[in-house]
Amino acid sequence: MHPAFSVVFLTTLIGAGQGLFLALFTVESYAAFGLLSPQPDDFYALGSAIAFVLLVLGLIASFFHLGHPERAWRAAAKWRTSWLSREVIVLPAFMGLVCLYGCAHWLGLNPVFAQLPSGAPVNLTAVLGSLAWVLAFALYICTGMIYACLKFLREWHTPLTVINYILLGGASGFTLAAALAAAVAPEVMPLLAGWALIITFLGLIGRAATLIRNARLKPKSTLQTAIGVKHPKIMQKSMGLMGGSFNTREFFHGQSRSVLRSVKWLFLVAAFFVPMVLLAIGLSQAAGGVLLAAFVVQYLGLIAERWFFFAQANHPQNLYYQSVA
Amino acid sequence: MTQLALVIDLNVCVGCHACVTNCKEWNTSGSAGPLVDLNPYGKDPTGTFFNRVQTFEVGEFPHTETVHFPKSCLHCEEPPCVPVCPTGASYKRAEDGIVLVDYDKCIGCKYCSWACPYGARELDEHQRVMKKCTLCVDRIYDMRLTAEERRPACVRACPTSARLFGDIHDPESEVSKAIRENGGYQLMPEWGTQPANHYLPRRKTKLRIREDELERADNPLKIDQQLPKPGKAEPSLDDVTSW
């Protein structure tokens, strides 16, 4: 597939935004259950704001993907069948909740509605946070499923796609949260950095598993099934057009195999290895700058990862577009 | 239930591209149009077409088959492109099984094209909506046209009548018979999309000449050239045995 930068940014930005929110809410939950001391509202408010900004940026990026952004609202219509439609519904809902959550913290508006048996308060931010927490995962699932549900895009058609969206988004979000915490809530930095490290590591496992899986994929569609001729040797001579078409632009990355290979190593290093090292350093030295660097590197790595995610997917339609003459 | 479709006979398709340009011509000024052409007179001209004809070589010289292969939207019975569309712009008509795009609803997200394994959809780069073969809905029901004309443009144009059109759910239709009798098949059956369009494979006519057909009663050489007789003086059994 041709990696569209709108989609690369959309998925990485909202992934990080979701992850950041999850990190915030994790902290709040720890605190609610008394595993941590309560953290300043500023931390949540600022974190939510950042998450919100990431989500907004992602949303903006997504508009660049549309031929008719002014009709984007129509995309909510088919939530019964379309994961894209679901994403389109969940994303703003999630954004709304993150916004409310952040505001509630910022304004310190946090009425308690009830008390759990454990003693944890059921207050406004907990309710908003829990709902947002559910939506964050729903959003990961929607985003992942947009790709995972396309069965002939076999590189994507695996639960690993959804898992990776969760893990990679989570990793970048937690890394960012750790960097944020280093600045405004140092106490929770180790917790977040630790989780970031763990999730990044899990992400590495997930992503590596996908790479291994995909490397072993045998194409299910072949020229033989594409044109219905059973002969081992078939070569396309002409695709019927010479100056290119939507089909030659949308479904091909246009790069050589070696570029693809380089990008793969680049993202493995930038999205996983370097951030893990930096996280470890940041964690041990309580160095916010290093953590921020970890996030920046990881985010760039994830852009490469997402680029690769698209580029590696080999659409069966490509069988019909192999040769110009 | 009706399922309209094209059946394409690869046995007679000569790859002339009539179906390609006639489709373009009909549709650019029709309800699907205009169909944009970019750089029409410059480098790398590229435009939106609903139908393309491709060429494949099968086998190795001298046992080569050259296959011309027209491809447009196959109007799948289980069209993966439809459920994924977030706006409902892509839909399959219950009454005749035609898969269509409502250009007024389409947001140009391209998702449906990702979901089509056949590369049958093309985004119109100017109108920025998704387009594809409409099975000429704006012809086939137009009662101002004669019955002969109420067929898709490409079908009418095709000089070899390699393109048949009809209801594949009606077992008595020309298309159903063609599929049944000539081994009609679907593309990429592995995905369960159940394309309504079918293809008919190459069929070979061979001629077997038997040895005895070359020994002819009507051999004119018998008239013109008395078949050579051996000279009387040449050796024969008479020279060596007497019984």
Place this chain on the structure above:
Amino acid sequence: MTDNSVQEVKNTTCYMCACRCGIRVHLKDGEVRYIDGNPNHPLNRGVICAKGSSGIMKQYSPARLTRPLRRKAGAERGAGEFEPISWDEAFAILEERLGRIRATDPKKFALFTGRDQMQALTGLFARQFGTPNYAAHGGFCSVNMAAGLIYTIGGSFWEFGGPDLERAKLFVMIGTAEDHHSNPLKIAISKFKRDGGRFVSINPVRTGYSAIADEWVPIRPGTDGAFLLAAIHEIIQKGLYDRDFLVQYSNAGELVNCDEDDDEFGMFLRTEVPEEEACYDPQDKLWWDRKTNRPVVTHTAGADPCLLGEFEINGTKVKPAFQLLVDRVKDYTPEWAEGVTGIPAETIRRLAHEMGVTARDQRIELPISWTDSWGKEHDTVTGNPVAFHAMRGLAAHSNGFQTIRALGILMSLLGTIDRPGGFRHKVPFPRPIPPCARTPNHPNAVQPNKPLDGMALGWPADPDDLFVDDDGNPVRIDKGFSWEYPLSVHGLMHNVVTNAWRGDPYRIDTLLIFMANMAWNSTMNAVEVRKMLNDRDENGEYKIPFIVVADAFQSEMTAFADLILPDTTYLERHDVMSILDRPISEYDGPVDSVRIPVVPPLGECKPFQEVLIELGSRLKLPAFVTKDGSRKYRDYPDFIVNYETEPGSGIGFLAGWRGKGGEKHLRGEPNPNQWEMYAKNDCVFHYELPKSYQYMRNWNQGYLEWSQRNRITRYAEPILIHIYSEVLMRFRQAARGKGFSRKPPAHLAKRVETFFDPLPFYYDPLEAQVTDRHKYPLAAITQRPMAMYHSWDSQNAWLRQIHAHNVLFVNAHTARVNGIEDGDWIWVESQWGKVKCMAKHSEAVEPGTVWTWNAIGKAAGAWNLAPDANESQLGFLLNHLISEELPACERGSDRRVSNSDPITGQAAWYDVRVRIYKADEVAARGTMRAGKVGAEAANSGGGPAVGGGVAPVSGAGAARTEPQFPPLKPYPGQPERKSIWNYFAGKGGKQ
């Protein structure tokens, strides 16, 4: 939904190619909304092709010329610098110049026309002008096909006849890619296949029609003669020929003088001295009757000739023609042919058997009674259902004439001429062998201010019919009808520029080119010819002083014009597909048709027809003015209605709805409402012959008399098939210094003697004879793409997306042996020139052949394409590698002859031999992207080597074809070149 209703539907005739299908043009607000095939038209029966469907984009093309243009003073020819002038000025220039020429030496005006359909009018104009220098495209197209078969069976493929696939059981197609009969052939082939017929294609390449053949027989280019002769050998040997047919309907049984010392050696024996009426074959020859064992006049009732044997009449050794054929093919065994053609002997033999056995055992008897020329009544028409079709794969070689003679003979042996399931004629064929038209045979036929005394083109029957002076030198600028190319019945347009430039045989003044791209794809040696067009003599005068080009588009040729006359498109003008030209007849009878404008002309475009009528009137050419010298015809439509070949002849351009009220057909007084009647009848006139006149027309008394009564032919004599060609023998005789006719100049005697063999023989194409085969091991040929017509369609926004550039297809094995990968940039080099292009591996081409689509490559900026358009940057023209001349084979002479068939002057396009090798490193790097990415794409989705953003093949600077020419700029008045086209009829085509 948008309202796509159509407001108007107008019928006319397509001219996106020369097939001339009936079309219906649907209009919306005066703009073309849709063009479809006319279901009532006999030719295309409702279908339409890729080109025909793209007529809209021709109509609104930015390459259109819209104003008369004059080369800017001081600008070089070829630079394309023009200033607009008015039609009045243009006519004044022409009137003055042509008037002067006509009053002094009319042959200094040359009119040559390309792939047009109006030779009846252009020919009339030239003849009236008085110049012999007129021809249409036939010489560079397929004259071998016309001449080879017409001199053998009195008709031909091409527009003159074809295979009856309705009834055939076996169809053998040879060397055909697309043909003139584009849609009808496609309709017929698919029906034939559906009816279970067996289709064999003999072609070095498997594409298009060959793709759907049941069997593809790859053959080395130029060697079909060997295949056909071997098939004849096998069919005779196995006794699979139709003896009855040959006896009755051919000259197979006629006795030939075999006495080498006799003056009449090689001629038929005759009962009496041959009549001087050279136009038909009098029935005065002899058979050797089997029953009475003595000579009798042919077709004597009750007689049956020996086809084999050797006899003596009055001490003269004689043999039946058939015996001579048998002698001829004795050594042409399938094994021999295998070595020449590359087709296994086994296959040749099997194919011969298939033909023979199908012809004999699947015989058809139709219950159609008819009477033959000898008065015998037949209750049935017999068919031997083996049909052939062949085109330029045979024709465009310098041995094509004899190869095609062999094909005609094979078809005749099988008994398939004008019979069901075989070959069928189309009116006005068959014609006598040769047809009656003659050129003048002396230079004094060309006189100031007089029409030419004879036709500019004709059919020589013997050396006295040649158009030469007393020394045997050519009268025509193209040397047509001279000893160099005696039977050049369509002229040699491909040598006009070179000859005129060299002044050999003389200099001319004005060259008028209509509808031909002589600076590009219809010229050989395009690089040099472009220089000749712009070359000056010692005095600084152009060697070709004045060039006028009448074209509708900005072709490469227009750039070399001194004056450009902008023509209309086919949708803007009146036109006729006349029976006087090459009509669109069907097997069942004559068909002619018209074009009636459906949209107004763009800008100042004027139909060339009108230009000729205007010029003819101004120059007072007799046919165009009344006795008092005033203009006779208002305009072209008026001319068409009222012109008669002779006053009161009742023969005009159109055969339908003649007579005062349109009640007569074929012949009749002018009908003032003829156009309206054509308009009412789908623009086509189809006269269906009675069934009994539809077959066996060479010898069908009823038909021949019908044809005579309607003045389609002068004679109603039977047209016997020339298995043995006495016509050719007459030339050979002259070359041997015998006979009463003229003799060739000494340096051509050998050539004429060699090639004018009365029986077909195989020889290597002439170019191969002067080529080092080790150095240039490959044959290079072109094919017609179905979705493009010559060079016309690169200006067509839709068609050019299908063929934006061309590549050289090379057999994959051959390529690898030469170190050439798929997609590599290579040089293709002949001994005449070289071209850089991209190679593509193919399994569908014979290993010794490389090929490309014809005329896709363009000169930069021509056709109002952007200078960086794919056509000029990636596409290439094979013509740069083909020479228009060859060294004459005589030793020690610097004479050149045209690169043509030595009998007909047919351009030998497909004889060129080449070698290929990888282009230099820089270009090769561009290749890596182009080729390798494509190769990888299968696995990685890297992308095909297309432009448009994927793998920028066209981006790499070095990755460009060569040669290149300085880009042309648009001319004044040309429509704007859009960068986005959203064509929607009725919205100003804009939106």
